[in-house]
Amino acid sequence: MNARPSLTRYLVEQQRVHGLIPPELRLLIEVVARACKRIAISVNKGALGEVLGSAGSENVQGEVQKKLDIIANEVLIDANEWGGHLAAMASEEMEGIYVVPNRYPQGEYLLLFDPLDGSSNIDVNVSIGTIFSVLRRRNEDPTRVDPVCVSDFLQPGHQQVAAGYCIYGPQTVLVLTVGNGVAMFTLDREQGSWILTQENVRIPPDTKEFAINMSNMRHWDAPVRRYVDECLAGKEGPRGKDFNMRWIASMVADVHRILSRGGIFMYPWDKREPEKPGKLRLMYEANPMGWLVEQAGGAATNGRQRILDVVPTHLHERVSVILGSKNEVERVTAYHLEADAAR
Ligand SMILES: O=P(O)(O)OC[C@H]1O[C@](O)(COP(=O)(O)O)[C@@H](O)[C@@H]1O
Ligand SMILES: [Mg+2]
Ligand SMILES: [Mg+2]
Numbered sequence: 001m002n003a004r005p006s007l008t009r010y011l012v013e014q015q016r017v018h019g020l021i022p023p024e025l026r027l028l029i030e031v032v033a034r035a036c037k038r039i040a041i042s043v044n045k046g047a048l049g050e051v052l053g054s055a056g057s058e059n060v061q062g063e064v065q066k067k068l069d070i071i072a073n074e075v076l077i078d079a080n081e082w083g084g085h086l087a088a089m090a091s092e093e094m095e096g097i098y099v100v101p102n103r104y105p106q107g108e109y110l111l112l113f114d115p116l117d118g119s120s121n122i123d124v125n126v127s128i129g130t131i132f133s134v135l136r137r138r139n140e141d142p143t144r145v146d147p148v149c150v151s152d153f154l155q156p157g158h159q160q161v162a163a164g165y166c167i168y169g170p171q172t173v174l175v176l177t178v179g180n181g182v183a184m185f186t187l188d189r190e191q192g193s194w195i196l197t198q199e200n201v202r203i204p205p206d207t208k209e210f211a212i213n214m215s216n217m218r219h220w221d222a223p224v225r226r227y228v229d230e231c232l233a234g235k236e237g238p239r240g241k242d243f244n245m246r247w248i249a250s251m252v253a254d255v256h257r258i259l260s261r262g263g264i265f266m267y268p269w270d271k272r273e274p275e276k277p278g279k280l281r282l283m284y285e286a287n288p289m290g291w292l293v294e295q296a297g298g299a300a301t302n303g304r305q306r307i308l309d310v311v312p313t314h315l316h317e318r319v320s321v322i323l324g325s326k327n328e329v330e331r332v333t334a335y336h337l338e339a340d341a342a343r
Contacts, residue, residue: 004195004196004197005195005196006185006193006194006195006196007029007030007033007174007176007185007193007194007195007196008030008193009196010183010185010196011026011029011030011178012026014026014178014180018180020178020179020180021161021162021178024084024085024107024108024109025085025109025134025161025162025178027083027085028080028083028085028086028107028109028111028134028162029134029162029164029176029178031079031080031083031085032076032079032080032111032132032164033166033174033185033194034079035075035076035078035079035080035130036130036166036172036174037172037187037192038075038079039068039071039072039075039076039115039116039130039166039168040166040168040172040187042068042071042072042075043068043122043128043168044168046125050067051067051068051071052066052067052068052122052123053066053067053123054066054067055067055069055070057070059092059093059094060093060094060095060316061092061316063119065093065119066116066119066122066123068116068119068122068128069093069115069116069119070093072115072116072130073091073093073094073113073115073116075115076089076091076111076113076115076130076132077089077091077098080111081098081100081101081104082104082105083107084104084105084106084107085107085108085109086100086106086107086109086110086111087099087100087106087107087108087109087110087137087148087152088100088110088111088137088148088152088153089110089111089112089113090110090111090112090113090153090283090284090315091112091113091114091115091284092113092114092115092281092284092285092316093115096150096315097148097149097150097153097315099147099148108136108137109134109135109136109137109161110134110135110136110137110148110152110153111132111133111134112132112133112134112135112153112283112284112288113130113131113132113133113284114130114131114132114281114284114285115130116128116129116130117129117130117131117165117250117251117252117285118248118249118250118251118252118253120249121248121249121250121253126248126249126250126253127167127168127169127170127248127250127252127253127256128167128168128250128252128253129165129166129167129168129250129251129252129253129256130165130166130168130252131164131165131251131252131284131285131288131289132162132163132164132165132288133157133160133162133163133283133284133287133288133291134160134161134162134163135153135155135159135160135161136159136161137152138152138155150314150315153283153312153315154311154312154313154314154315155311155312156308156309156310156311156312157282157283157286157287157288157290157291157307157308157309157310158291158308158309160287160288160291160308161178161179162176162177162178163176163177163287163288163289163291163292164176164177164288164292165252165255165256165288165289165292166252167252167253167256169253169256171186171187172186172187172189173185173186173187173197173256174187174194175201175256175259175292177291177292177295179295180295181199181200181201181295181296182200182201182259182292182295182296183196183198183199183200183201184196184197184198184199184201184259185197201259201260201296202296202297203258203259203262203293203296203297203298203324203325203326204261204262204325205297205298205325205326205327206262206325206327206328207262207263207264207324207325207328208241208242208243208244209243209244209245209246209257209261209262209263209264210228210231210243210244210245210246210263210264210265210266210328211245211246211247211248211254211257211258211263211264211265211266211324212224212228212245212247212265212266212267212268213247213249213267214228214245214247216270216272219270219271219272220268220270220271221268221269221270221271221303221336221339222339223303223332223335223336223338223339224266224268224303224332224335226335227331227332227335231243231245246263251265251267251280251285251289255289255292255293255323258293258298258323258324258325259292259293259296262324262325263324263325264322264323264324264325264328264329264332265321265322265323265324266321266322266332267279267280267320267321268303268320268321268322269303269320276318277302277317277318277319277320278302278318278319278320278321279318280318280319280321281316281317281318281319282307282310282312282317282318282319283312283315283316283317285321286300286302286307286319286321286323287307287308289321289323290306290307290308290321290323291308293323293324294308297326298323298324298325298326298329299323299324299326299329299330299333300321300322300323300324300329301322301323301329301332301333302319302320302321302322303320303322303332303333303336304333304336304337304340307319307321307323
């Protein structure tokens with residue numbers, strides 16, 4: 001018998017012992033975890049399952065969809081639509097929201113996901129993932145009967161009730177928060193279950209490792225350049241220490257490294273498309289990752305403001321992202337605020 005608790009037991013404890021989650025939310029998380037297991041099976045099959053390559057279509061963001069983007073999206077919808085816990089879902093891969101059809105029981109939760117994060121890494125066998133976030137439909141008026149709509153989703157990240165990701169890497173690991181720290185569960189393929197392998201995940205406040213796509217350097221704003229220049233100057237520079245750099249191009253994998261050993265991750269606003277606040281999506285990527293990082297003792301800002309306090313105005317809103325080891329994130333944020341003050 002495995003002495004470590006399973007995801008189910010962990011969730012039951014969060015529900016019964018800590019009173020942190022209602023039973024409906026526990027069951028909803030279990031369904032998402034089951035869907036991730038199915039996605040992991042497709043990912044692992046690779047060329048054998050004919051799941052690699054482009055699907056020949058584009059999503060609402062104008063990005064070419066990979067077959068696995070579509071498969072993962074369908075798996076998440078199929079698994080969740082009849083569970084009875086959800087009112088609607090929203091996905092990076094769908095233009096509008098997916099309201100649970102009324103032939104199925106309705107619930108009060110809203111599920112948001114990036115079904116397949118790191119799509120450019122699918123065909124080269126590098127770690128990819130699924131990111132998810134759960135909100136509750138605000139319903140102050142118990143007599144309200146109007147159908148769920150996009151505005152129900154437009155809540156700031158601090159109102160999330162659960163968030164996590166699953167990384168499909170050398171190990172398949174589900175990382176979760178329900179507001180009581182961060183826990184990691186490794187998929188035991190022989191048993192078919194998620195086993196708790198790390199609890200109370202903590203990100204060290206200082207780091208010597210930064211992650212940013214350096215090819216965009218010429219497009220960055222001055223505060224980001226200043227921070228990275230100082231890192232690159234190493235021992236001889238103002239930071240007085242050498243830094244290391246990593247960029248996997250799967251946010252899931254970069255964040256997983258930061259939760260495992262610290263670091264800072266940046267996908268900042270840049271001059272290529274100045275009207276866009278950033279590349280990453282607020283509600284499918286930045287909010288769930290931001291909450292996980294904060295729950296592990298780190299910080300997450302858009303350079304000026306805590307990400308979890310950004311109030312979305314539309315479903316596919318983008319945001320500049322700086323997250324990870326607290327002291328480094330605070331430094332980059334301070335550089336932005338100093339530059340603003342000097343303007
Ligand atoms: O290729 P770039 O510009 O470095 O962007 C990499 C970033 O884009 C993303 O892949 C976006 O995610 P999707 O694959 O879900 O579109 C992030 O995971 C990653 O951090
Ligand atoms: Mg993504
Ligand atoms: Mg994606």
